[in-house]
Amino acid sequence: MNFLEERIQKDGIVREGNVLKVDSFLNHQMDIGLFDQMGAEWKVRFADRPINKILTIEASGIGIACIAARHFGVPVVFAKKSKSINIAGDVYVAEVESFTHKNVNQVIVSKDFLGPEDHVLIIDDFLANGCALQGLISIVQQAGGTVEGIGIAVEKGFQNGGKIIRNLGYQLESLAIVDAMDPTTGAITFRAQ
Amino acid sequence: MNFLEERIQKDGIVREGNVLKVDSFLNHQMDIGLFDQMGAEWKVRFADRPINKILTIEASGIGIACIAARHFGVPVVFAKKSKSINIAGDVYVAEVESFTHKNVNQVIVSKDFLGPEDHVLIIDDFLANGCALQGLISIVQQAGGTVEGIGIAVEKGFQNGGKIIRNLGYQLESLAIVDAMDPTTGAITFRAQ
Numbered sequence: 538m539n540f541l542e543e544r545i546q547k548d549g550i551v552r553e554g555n556v557l558k559v560d561s562f563l564n565h566q567m568d569i570g571l572f573d574q575m576g577a578e579w580k581v582r583f584a585d586r587p588i589n590k591i592l593t594i595e596a597s598g599i600g601i602a603c604i605a606a607r608h609f610g611v612p613v614v615f616a617k618k619s620k621s622i623n624i625a626g627d628v629y630v631a632e633v634e635s636f637t638h639k640n641v642n643q644v645i646v647s648k649d650f651l652g653p654e655d656h657v658l659i660i661d662d663f664l665a666n667g668c669a670l671q672g673l674i675s676i677v678q679q680a681g682g683t684v685e686g687i688g689i690a691v692e693k694g695f696q697n698g699g700k701i702i703r704n705l706g707y708q709l710e711s712l713a714i715v716d717a718m719d720p721t722t723g724a725i726t727f728r729a730q
Numbered sequence: 731m732n733f734l735e736e737r738i739q740k741d742g743i744v745r746e747g748n749v750l751k752v753d754s755f756l757n758h759q760m761d762i763g764l765f766d767q768m769g770a771e772w773k774v775r776f777a778d779r780p781i782n783k784i785l786t787i788e789a790s791g792i793g794i795a796c797i798a799a800r801h802f803g804v805p806v807v808f809a810k811k812s813k814s815i816n817i818a819g820d821v822y823v824a825e826v827e828s829f830t831h832k833n834v835n836q837v838i839v840s841k842d843f844l845g846p847e848d849h850v851l852i853i854d855d856f857l858a859n860g861c862a863l864q865g866l867i868s869i870v871q872q873a874g875g876t877v878e879g880i881g882i883a884v885e886k887g888f889q890n891g892g893k894i895i896r897n898l899g900y901q902l903e904s905l906a907i908v909d910a911m912d913p914t915t916g917a918i919t920f921r922a923q
Contacts, residue, residue, distance in 0.1 A: 596788035
């Protein structure tokens with residue numbers, strides 16, 4: 538097991554309905570030292586990629602993306618979940634369905650901050666059905682930019698998001714892939730990588 | 731002018747209705763090197779405070795808080811704007827009115843991640859009327875914790891949020907205080923600190 542799998546094993550909580558709670562260290566309380574290890578690992582895995590920008594989505598992707606960005610020396614752009622009056626009219630838009638919140642959000646990125654010159658690493662905390670990720674990929678494509686790779690903290694391997702993204706040919710690096718969870722025993726099975 | 735005031739002068743855009751757009755470096759695209767300077771400055775200003783946790787609010791506070799947290803060696807907790815099914819029932823709640831989005835949100839923090847033992851630095855990107863900050867202070871108080879200080883990137887000095895918070899006796903360190911903005915000339919007047 539790698540450092541993230543060990544942490545999930547230790548502090549993750551399995552609930553009914555395929556819910557994996559990692560909010561003590563990943564997406565509510567955030568362990569910055571852990572994020573730093575994750576950023577270092579993605580830097581190794583994407584070492585040969587000419588990444589000049591990281592794209593993530595609010596809210597729980599932002600902290601991971603910002604700490605990871607230190608390892609790449611690049612700025613972070615986060616996709617916003619609703620139209621703010623402070624955003625200029627010219628935005629890229631994608632529809633994203635949220636598994637957690639059971640709703641559909643429009644996510645937007647200002648055209649000022651993503652363009653054809655951008656080589657983008659997409660970062661997010663979770664990958665399940667892949668809707669958020671597909672929205673972010675769509676936004677990079679609308680911008681004419683290049684998706685150099687995708688870094689995910691925890692992939693739910695028993696949902697099909699990761700398979701779809703890999704079938705599309707993207708370099709997807711999930712630091713932990715959960716293939717099965719048992720809410721009665723709390724056991725978590727990770728995919729060997 | 732300090733480094734943040736210089737950056738606001740250079741890249742901030744003044745719009746009608748007392749809107750200061752800093753989304754090219756602070757709250758949509760994020761300049762991680764700048765956040766690192768901000769974290770270092772807060773570490774100096776709060777050097778004598780026994781801070782063991784940083785509290786912020788989604789979404790645009792998270793990146794700044796996470797990078798700042800590296801200077802304090804502490805975890806970050808972010809207040810969430812709506813109830814997620816992944817959050818256990820026991821949460822602290824505050825009502826927060828958003829100037830930007832013209833609505834009222836319930837913000838919540840799980841009781842698992844904030845308690846009487848916590849000495850909290852609150853971090854956010856903007857301070858205007860202070861509603862978000864009052865909500866975060868309320869949450870720390872509900873937890874029985876101690877607010878050791880408040881670090882803000884940009885305070886709108888012509889609104890009363892900062893005055894109220896200082897009158898309440900909190901150590902509030904805003905790295906840039908904007909006392910006036912002129913949308914016709916783009917001129918920004920900073921308060922001498």
